[in-house]
Amino acid sequence: MTEIGKKTWAIPGSNIPLEHTGEEPEFTSHDSLWVLNATDDDADVQMTLYYADREPVGPYHIEVGARRVRQVRFNDLIDPEAIPLETDYAAVVEANTPVVVQLTSLDTRRAEQTHSRSLGFPGE
Amino acid sequence: MTEIGKKTWAIPGSNIPLEHTGEEPEFTSHDSLWVLNATDDDADVQMTLYYADREPVGPYHIEVGARRVRQVRFNDLIDPEAIPLETDYAAVVEANTPVVVQLTSLDTRRAEQTHSRSLGFPGE
Amino acid sequence: MTEIGKKTWAIPGSNIPLEHTGEEPEFTSHDSLWVLNATDDDADVQMTLYYADREPVGPYHIEVGARRVRQVRFNDLIDPEAIPLETDYAAVVEANTPVVVQLTSLDTRRAEQTHSRSLGFPGE
Amino acid sequence: MTEIGKKTWAIPGSNIPLEHTGEEPEFTSHDSLWVLNATDDDADVQMTLYYADREPVGPYHIEVGARRVRQVRFNDLIDPEAIPLETDYAAVVEANTPVVVQLTSLDTRRAEQTHSRSLGFPGE
Numbered sequence: 001m002t003e004i005g006k007k008t009w010a011i012p013g014s015n016i017p018l019e020h021t022g023e024e025p026e027f028t029s030h031d032s033l034w035v036l037n038a039t040d041d042d043a044d045v046q047m048t049l050y051y052a053d054r055e056p057v058g059p060y061h062i063e064v065g066a067r068r069v070r071q072v073r074f075n076d077l078i079d080p081e082a083i084p085l086e087t088d089y090a091a092v093v094e095a096n097t098p099v100v101v102q103l104t105s106l107d108t109r110r111a112e113q114t115h116s117r118s119l120g121f122p123g124e
Numbered sequence: 125m126t127e128i129g130k131k132t133w134a135i136p137g138s139n140i141p142l143e144h145t146g147e148e149p150e151f152t153s154h155d156s157l158w159v160l161n162a163t164d165d166d167a168d169v170q171m172t173l174y175y176a177d178r179e180p181v182g183p184y185h186i187e188v189g190a191r192r193v194r195q196v197r198f199n200d201l202i203d204p205e206a207i208p209l210e211t212d213y214a215a216v217v218e219a220n221t222p223v224v225v226q227l228t229s230l231d232t233r234r235a236e237q238t239h240s241r242s243l244g245f246p247g248e
Numbered sequence: 249m250t251e252i253g254k255k256t257w258a259i260p261g262s263n264i265p266l267e268h269t270g271e272e273p274e275f276t277s278h279d280s281l282w283v284l285n286a287t288d289d290d291a292d293v294q295m296t297l298y299y300a301d302r303e304p305v306g307p308y309h310i311e312v313g314a315r316r317v318r319q320v321r322f323n324d325l326i327d328p329e330a331i332p333l334e335t336d337y338a339a340v341v342e343a344n345t346p347v348v349v350q351l352t353s354l355d356t357r358r359a360e361q362t363h364s365r366s367l368g369f370p371g372e
Numbered sequence: 373m374t375e376i377g378k379k380t381w382a383i384p385g386s387n388i389p390l391e392h393t394g395e396e397p398e399f400t401s402h403d404s405l406w407v408l409n410a411t412d413d414d415a416d417v418q419m420t421l422y423y424a425d426r427e428p429v430g431p432y433h434i435e436v437g438a439r440r441v442r443q444v445r446f447n448d449l450i451d452p453e454a455i456p457l458e459t460d461y462a463a464v465v466e467a468n469t470p471v472v473v474q475l476t477s478l479d480t481r482r483a484e485q486t487h488s489r490s491l492g493f494p495g496e
Binding site for chain 2: 380381382383384385386387420422423424425427428460461462464475477479481482483484486487488489490491493495
């Protein structure tokens with residue numbers, strides 16, 4: 001198995017729209033964190049959320065098994081608290097094994113949709 | 125010739141929609157892997173696909189000639205098995221020469237379309 | 249606290265459309281700079297804007313508190329001067345602490361919308 | 373002046389649609405190369421285009437003045453030859469000074485539009 005990745009990643013900002021058009025949950029406006037764990041060890045991932053005008057919230061615990069990928073909708077996070085919609089936020093992700101991290105966004109506020117996709121920024 | 129690239133890359137996650145609107149194959153919802161081989165040696169590329177709840181599948185063999193670029197639709201992969209649609213997946217790409225790797229996605233589930241584009245994450 | 253980021257970043261080019269459809273300010277065509285400061289020190293950020301046919305303009309001063317993320321709409325910049333619309337521009341961002349920088353764009357010239365998102369390019 | 377960037381970059385693949393909707397040239401489907409030269413030296417940039425089934429074509433010469441950004445539409449390239457539409461291509465960009473390189477794409481084949489944006493991959 002190839003071990004590829006880093007143990008620390010940053011998502012430097014996003015904002016989840018409140019409104020959507022189309023069927024839920026497929027077309028709900030949402031952001032997703034993707035974590036690929038290509039190692040042979042289970043990954044214990046801790047995420048901290050940053051905001052514009054208050055202290056960071058976390059950690060959010062995410063388990064990603066060995067040789068697995070996991071998509072986590074930010075909209076579904078509830079512990080330690082739900083993420084507020086229509087609010088600027090950012091994330092720092094730390095894992096005990098090397099992982100690869102990506103953000104995708106789906107915005108369906110209008111009758112159509114628009115996607116964006118970006119790798120996270122890897123730390124040292 | 126400039127030799128640019130890395131021998132290991134990760135695509136940390138995507139999901140190909142089942143539905144589409146518009147003419148096939150141009151407007152079929154699909155993901156594509158792009159591999160640029162700017163070296164003077166033919167590239168033997170092996171790709172392994174990762175899933176959320178089962179063991180990785182692979183290798184998929186992709187040949188990219190010296191000084192060539194190749195787009196591979198994930199939807200068209202059949203050996204060792206076709207990729208399931210509407211399923212979270214990720215990929216690790218390994219080559220015997222330095223290459224540069226990118227993912228593009230086209231989603232046409234609605235009457236319009238949305239693109240995304242991201243470099244892969246390069247390994248050491 | 250994890251200190252992740254770099255002190256110098258480049259946004260290699262964009263162009264903000266003049267026209268838009270939909271409600272202001274939500275659907276105004278705009279570009280946004282995102283700066284995540286995950287450190288325990290307030291960040292003093294200076295941005296210089298580059299153009300195709302004249303000398304750079306700046307610095308624009310942006311304050312990002314310790315453990316905060318900040319979204320700045322390029323359209324709202326006024327000091328030392330407003331950014332011209334429908335004009336190619338680029339940016340270099342320098343901070344006194346490590347930060348992580350991203351560009352997002354929203355283009356609503358047509359009845360629908362399209363997003364793009366890209367990390368900045370980190371300097372040494 | 374901050375010198376940020378690298379002298380070698382790769383764009384690992386794209387394909388410019390032939391069709392478009394909306395007014396030309398604003399809404400012509402097109403790809404653009406962006407080159408930011410934040411140094412105090414004029415940049416002499418040479419680009420080589422790679423294809424799926426023939427030898428690379430180039431160099432294309434692009435001048436980017438000191439402290440300037442330049443957007444080049446791939447559709448407008450004519451010397452040494454025009455770029456074929458609806459054809460997979462990739463690019464390697466080499467400069468005599470550090471620059472920062474990005475690809476943007478606009479696809480207007482449908483009544484709406486979709487953007488994508490990605491940094492190039494930097495060489496050593």
